[in-house]
Amino acid sequence: MRTRPLKVALLGCGVVGSEVARIMTTHADDLAARIGAPVELAGVAVRRPSKVREGIDPALITTDATALVKRGDIDVVVEVIGGIEPARTLITTAFEHGASVVSANKALLAQDGAALHAAAEANGRDLYYEAAVAGAIPLIRPLRESLAGDKVNRVLGIVNGTTNFILDKMDSTGAGYQEALDEATALGYAEADPTADVEGFDAAAKAAILAGIAFHTRVRLDDVYREGMTEVTAADFASAREMGCTIKLLAICERAGDGASVTARVHPAMIPLSHPLASVRGAYNAVFVESDASGQLMFYGPGAGGSPTASAVLGDLVAVCRNRLSGATGPGESAYAALPVSGMGEVVTRYHISLDVADKPGVLAQVATVFAEHGVSIDTVRQQGKDGEASLVVVTHRASDAALVGTVEALRKLDTVRGVASIMRVEGE
């Protein structure tokens, strides 16, 4: 074993960074044996130097992250600050000064992944980011490496722990949205600004990363259709239960138009209680990968939290250190397929539509005619009346999103339709 240690600079020492430092210290001997050389924490960049950080030598603490990545003797920079800047500049500077990078920063990778990969390649260094998608679950490495010989057609799953925690609490205990979000934040699951979680930006960033790797195509955050979960109500859960379903925030990346393009989307959806995703509780994540030769694979485990996320970071750290010792680099960006990314209109799925209508003869026929005129076939209709008004719940067969949007626009114009109470996609059947 080499005795000269590999030097690691840690950028950020919050929920994830503090766990990375802890595991590096407590597992130092095992890590050294697995890598073939000791790994040494050579510096820790923080924003608040006065904070007591148990187990970290105060002499390692600095507020000057730029100087740390420019030192020239750093082998690996671990970026767990989050956000776009200064993380982006620090990562690029790290490559320019000879370090490889391990990052958990999905927001940055979804926005600037191509440029970061190019910078890593130009400098002959590694960029690894297993922690960026689905926390502890090995998913990036299986897609980049284990499935590199197969053709992936679809990636579908729950990739945000915070929103799954909130939806699970709302469904199983009747907890309020804010109360559940506060708990998820206290447990270290939420982003620094939890809007990223609840409005679906975090899951959309993960969908962009997954779609890019799965389809060998550049997919950016802006290419991903996104709806958050803030408008999911107790009434939606009640409707879902009547259909034998629950509601999850799903990320779905799939080939479209006979495989000539790809789509990526994040939105709440009803899924049958019998589907394995329905039983994903708390901050757990689960992702199905469907490919030509392998069939369906399921990846499941803790999707958020300091220690699970640090597990993925440490796995990358070991891989990157091994690469450095052997003078190799791991797989870079693979975007050769360069498929176009289609808009939401091309997505084909089922819909659950709840309408407030006048409770009088002929309304059902009028509504059914609008669906038929737009080529959207109805599976079931349920009506509940109260005081001259009624609620009509229509579940469709598979239809394109474009056809559904046209249908809803036409429904809104009917005098007998007082309002469209909710529209939710139905997946997993």
Ligand SMILES: NC(=O)C1=CN([C@@H]2O[C@H](COP(=O)(O)OP(=O)(O)OC[C@H]3O[C@@H](n4cnc5c(N)ncnc54)[C@H](O)[C@@H]3O)[C@@H](O)[C@H]2O)C=CC1
């Ligand atoms: N918490 C989780 O469950 C997961 C987090 N991630 C990602 O890991 C990254 C870190 O997340 P957390 O640890 O949860 O966030 P956090 O907010 O707990 O930690 C980030 C730390 O970076 C520090 N920081 C900010 N700017 C800095 C600068 N210029 N120099 C030095 N330190 C600076 C902050 O003071 C904070 O302590 C983010 O990219 C996040 O999206 C990924 C997977 C799971």
Ligand SMILES: N[C@@H](CC=O)C(=O)O
């Ligand atoms: N805020 C994220 C953290 C992990 O990526 C989540 O809740 O999933």
Ligand code: NA
């Ligand atoms: Na992961």
